[in-house]
Amino acid sequence: MTLEHISTSRSYTGEQQVWRHESTSTGTPMTFAVYVPDHAPGTKLPVIWWLSGLTCTHENAMNKCEYKAACAKHGIIFICPDTSPRGPEVADHEEYDFGQGAGFYVNATQEPWAAHYQMRTYVEDELPKLVAANFPVDMERQGISGHSMGGHGALTVSLRNPGRFRSTGAFAPIVSPLNCPWGDKALTGYLGEDRADWREYDSVALIKDGARIDNCRVEQGTADEWLDGQLKTHLFTDACSAAEMAVDLHMHEGYDHSYFFVSTFMADHIGWHAELLKA
Numbered sequence: 001m002t003l004e005h006i007s008t009s010r011s012y013t014g015e016q017q018v019w020r021h022e023s024t025s026t027g028t029p030m031t032f033a034v035y036v037p038d039h040a041p042g043t044k045l046p047v048i049w050w051l052s053g054l055t056c057t058h059e060n061a062m063n064k065c066e067y068k069a070a071c072a073k074h075g076i077i078f079i080c081p082d083t084s085p086r087g088p089e090v091a092d093h094e095e096y097d098f099g100q101g102a103g104f105y106v107n108a109t110q111e112p113w114a115a116h117y118q119m120r121t122y123v124e125d126e127l128p129k130l131v132a133a134n135f136p137v138d139m140e141r142q143g144i145s146g147h148s149m150g151g152h153g154a155l156t157v158s159l160r161n162p163g164r165f166r167s168t169g170a171f172a173p174i175v176s177p178l179n180c181p182w183g184d185k186a187l188t189g190y191l192g193e194d195r196a197d198w199r200e201y202d203s204v205a206l207i208k209d210g211a212r213i214d215n216c217r218v219e220q221g222t223a224d225e226w227l228d229g230q231l232k233t234h235l236f237t238d239a240c241s242a243a244e245m246a247v248d249l250h251m252h253e254g255y256d257h258s259y260f261f262v263s264t265f266m267a268d269h270i271g272w273h274a275e276l277l278k279a
Contacts (some may be wrong), residue, residue, distance in 0.1 A: 003134055006031065012072035013038045016062065021130065025122040026085035027115065032127065033062040033080040034135060037072045046141035046277035047077040047131070048167075048270065051123065051157075053148030054182075055101045056083050061147075064259035070267040074274035077137050081127055083149070085116040097182050098189055104177070105153030106201050108190040117190060120201075124157055143273040145169035147262055148226075151218075152177060155203040155236075159211040167276040169269055171219045171262050172226070175236035176204040182230050207239040215276050216240075217248040219265050221255030248272075 006018040014037035023030040039045055048071075052061050061067070061080045071078045084090075084103030091112040093099030108117035132139050144165050146154035151173025158168040177183020178198055187198045199205040220233050227233065233249070240247040255261040 003130070011035070011068045014068065014072045016068060018058065018062075023085070023122060023126060025118045025126045028085040028087050028090060030085070030122065030127075031058050031082055033058040034131070035062075035068055035071050035078040036135065037075050037077070039075065039136065044136050044138035045075050045077050046143070046274075047079060047137040047139075048143040048145060048273055048277075049123070049128075049154075050078060050080045051105060051144070051146030051150030051153040052080065052083050053146070053150045054083070055096050056150075057086075057101070058082050060259070064263060066263040066266050067270060070270035070274075074270060074277075076143075076270065076274060076277065077135060079127070079131060081123055084119060090116045093189075098186055102149065102186065104149060104183075104186045104190065104201070105157065106187070106190050109197070110190060110192050113190050119153075120157075123153065124161065138279075141166060141277045141279070143167035143169070143277055145171070145269065145273070146173070147171040147259075148231075148257065149174055149182070151175075152183075152201075152203065155216075156201055156206060158213050158216075159203055159206040160200065162211065162213060165213070167215045167217070167273040168213050169217045169219070169273065171265075171269070172221065172224055172231055172257050173203070173218065173233075173236070174231055176202050176232060178202045178205055179232060179235060180230045204235050204239045207236075207243050207245060212243065212245050214246075216246070217250070217269070217272055219250050219252065219262075219269060221252050221257065221261045223254050224257045224261075226257050
């Protein structure tokens with residue numbers, strides 16, 4: 001598969017790169033960002049996959065997350081995919097929480113979304129294979145994290161693929177699309193009315209159905225305007241407790257849902273991943 005180089009910028013002791021390719025999953029061009037720390041020739045580095053939230057492209061985390069210094073320090077590659085397929089031929093919606101920029105990391109089954117909205121396959125299968133073939137990543141040392149809709153994606157991808165990730169994190173995740181307005185809207189549109197089909201995209205339901213992961217950490221601001229109505233962190237921690245699955249929950253007093261919150265705690269979050277990603 002051919003990669004098109006978009007840009008490279010020197011940042012700390014590494015390179016922030018942007019690439020584009022034709023995706024077989026979505027049937028569209030897809031753009032992703034990758035930060036590669038300096039390393040000795042032939043060395044393979046651990047990797048963290050970052051899934052962004054509603055309205056984001058690959059650029060939001062790249063420009064606002066403040067991950068580069070920490071990744072340079074710890075020698076970790078950091079990958080930021082887009083959140084949906086894009087283009088004039090791709091179905092869209094006039095509201096921010098559905099359509100382009102709001103793929104929810106699902107494989108859509110309903111028209112007109114099914115033609116291109118195959119983000120589960122893209123982030124779970126296609127992009128990892130592409131990255132493994134073209135960048136110096138050690139696929140035995142993977143971590144995953146994300147923000148909001150991307151936190152939902154990180155948790156569900158990890159729960160569906162036990163053993164793939166040594167570390168699973170999330171900032172202000174949508175923990176249960178089955179139990180919030182954002183999820184109800186998106187999953188009805190992408191997957192249809194049968195809520196049984198939604199369970200594989202709901203971290204709480206996956207845990208109740210027997211899925212387990214090790215080394216899970218959640219960052220959540222107490223002043224997040226979406227905490228009570230959309231995120232409902234307690235549903236995840238309750239499910240983990242009932243399943244005797246450990247989760248390291250960090251409630252950050254006074255922080256909201258924004259990238260100001262994410263960037264404040266990103267270095268510490270990456271440090272936690274780094275300890276688990278050591279050879």
